[in-house]
Amino acid sequence: DAGVIQSPRHEVTEMGQEVTLRCKPISGHNSLFWYRQTMMRGLELLIYFNNNVPIDDSGMPEDRFSAKMPNASFSTLKIQPSEPRDSAVYFCASTTSVVGAEQFFGPGTRLTVL
Amino acid sequence: GENVEQHPSTLSVQEGDSAVIKCTYSDSASNYFPWYKQELGKRPQLIIDIRSNVGEKKDQRIAVTLNKTAKHFSLHITETQPEDSAVYFCAASYNNDMRFGAGTRLTVKP
Numbered sequence: 318d319a320g321v322i323q324s325p326r327h328e329v330t331e332m333g334q335e336v337t338l339r340c341k342p343i344s345g346h347n348s349l350f351w352y353r354q355t356m357m358r359g360l361e362l363l364i365y366f367n368n369n370v371p372i373d374d375s376g377m378p379e380d381r382f383s384a385k386m387p388n389a390s391f392s393t394l395k396i397q398p399s400e401p402r403d404s405a406v407y408f409c410a411s412t413t414s415v416v417g418a419e420q421f422f423g424p425g426t427r428l429t430v431l
Numbered sequence: 432g433e434n435v436e437q438h439p440s441t442l443s444v445q446e447g448d449s450a451v452i453k454c455t456y457s458d459s460a461s462n463y464f465p466w467y468k469q470e471l472g473k474r475p476q477l478i479i480d481i482r483s484n485v486g487e488k489k490d491q492r493i494a495v496t497l498n499k500t501a502k503h504f505s506l507h508i509t510e511t512q513p514e515d516s517a518v519y520f521c522a523a524s525y526n527n528d529m530r531f532g533a534g535t536r537l538t539v540k541p
Binding site: 348350359360361362365367372373375408412414416417418419420422423424425 | 432462463465473474475476477480482520524526527528529530531532533534
């Protein structure tokens with residue numbers, strides 16, 4: 318298995334532009350998580366899905382952020398409009414729905430908003 | 432919601448010494464406590480985990496203890512090696528809702 322796949326690996330954009338991050342979970346995993354990592358705030362859970370349904374989006378910073386999971390093999394995290402303070406590494410992780418199962422992280426997307 | 436606190440934020444030890452990282456959590460419903468290691472520029476990777484029905488778990492040089500009454504858990508690394516240098520994160524989870532501590536940057540000096 319290729320593991321969790323994220324694209325792009327690096328994104329540099331200008332303030333005000335729309336940014337879309339993509340994630341493909343491990344096949345057979347039905348829970349998917351989006352995290353944001355910064356030096357100041359550490360590793361923050363933004364939103365997670367079970368069986369393609371958003372369960373908890375309380376970590377999404379504001380309305381500029383949105384996430385979708387149209388099917389079991391694909392999810393997007395969109396920022397519109399982007400701001401410099403959104404610069405961070407965004408990780409996607411997936412796991413089975415078994416309670417206490419390991420979360421497998423993707424390689425992350427390093428986002429820089431100028 | 433769950434709040435996880437982790438100490439210390441940085442830890443420097445001599446090769447061969449032991450390292451201990453401590454975490455506390457707030458939600459008594461949390462029942463799964465993993466530890467992740469993140470090397471520079473890499474993704475977090477699970478190194479050990481413990482569930483709420485177990486008090487201690489060991490895997491070679493790594494051990495984790497859990498005190499549910501006090502709501503704290505700890506990571507112990509013995510005979511540290513330079514390749515143990517990384518950032519370590521604890522986490523507490525209930526029904527897959529996982530919250531991470533702020534991380535501990537461990538440096539092992541040769």
